[in-house]
Amino acid sequence: MKTVIVLIVALYFTSTHAADCSTNPCGIAGYFNETRGYRCLQVGASALCTCPGHKYTFDRPCRLCGNQNASEDACTNSNGNLILCLESDDCGTSFSCLCNDTAGNSVQTTNADCDLTKPLQCSSTTNPGTGPSPCLHGGVYSGGICHCPSGYGGAVCQNRDDHNLCERVTCKTGFCATQPPQGPHQAVCLCPYGTWGEYCEMKGTPGFCLSGLCLNNGACQENVIGSTRFAYCKCAPGFNGTKCESNYFSCASAGFFQDTYMHEQGKYFECRTVTGGLRAEERSCPKGLRFNATSRLCLI
Known part of the structure; x- marks a missing residue:
């Protein structure tokens, strides 16, 4: 956690402009909403804008496609076959690439390098059909399609892409990142100082777990951040608050x-x-x- 705090502070001081999330510098509207992974987080006097995956910018909209600097787009043109980068979730992921195949036809895929020798995640040739759910990796079959967990795409959620592990993952505070760097990767929420939990949903109280600290059958857990010890209340279902005092x-x-x-x-x-x-x-x-x-x- 200490490393995360240092990282955020370092990123903050690299920003050359200041902005406030209340003025919507991240362009959060319409398709670009929090459910899809577009968020604005106030970091000091600057706005940290996040995209699906672990991409972010400061004080300007974070986008996977259509950036003024094409090198910032999710689709690369390493083999010269890229036609267009498309920012949509039509293929079960947060972007797709329109590419030329060997015959000169335009083909849509979520392979960022337009490598069409790999199974196409937008391919309609693997139709789920009917019967028992065909969805892999925890996908849910409904309305004739597979709803894939973050990091998976394709007609039956057969393809994994670590770049998309954080798409549609919303932390209560902080932001999502893929960890650990050396793999195997998973989506985790990096929590601000004094918060903890799978989604940074718990707010800590400095000190040790004491009898009666957590109310309504909440369980107390301790975590040390730097040199400070915090006590956190893991609330029973239906309760929230720093001490589990609210029944919602x-x-x-x-x-x-x-x-x-x-x-x-x-x-x-x-x-x-x-x-x-x-x-x-x-x-x-x-x-x-x-x-x-x-x-x-x-x-x-």
Whole structure:
């Protein structure tokens, strides 16, 4: 965590312009929204703009395609076959590349190098069809398509791309990055000082875990950041707050229900009948998917 803080501070001092997220310097609107991984984070007097994956800019919109400097685009033109970089999630990922094949035809793929000898993630030749779910790697089949977790794409989520592991992953605070650098890679939330948890959802109290610190059956955990020890409360399902003091959900009937506090993080509740009443249990969608209350499925 100490390394993360130093990194953020160092990045901040490299910024030559100051901006405030309240003025929307990151251009968060329409397609470019937080659900898809576009966020504005205030870092001192500057705005840190994030894109799907682990890309970021300061004080200007972060985009995967259409940048003034083409080298910043997700699609490269290393073999001269690139036609256009497309910033869309039509292929189950956050971008696709329109490329020329050997016959001169335009082909869409999510291989950043336009290497069409590899299986095309936009290929329609692997139609899922009907029957049991054909989706791989935790993908969810609904409406005739596979909804793929972050980092996977293709008709049946068959292709992994570490560049996209952070797409649609929303941290409560901080930002998503792929770790560790040497692999195997996974999407993790890098938390600001004093916060912790899978999605930086817990706010710490300086000091040790003390009796009665966490309310409503919350469990206390300690973490040392630099030279400071923090106590964090891991709240029981339906509670939040620094000390788990707020009750925002209670089971009224059995079934599956949206977690309004952690919805963007793919969390939802299952209310089960137990002796003496109902019990809320926390459930999680694959990273990058969110619980849809209507279909009761984890979808993009």
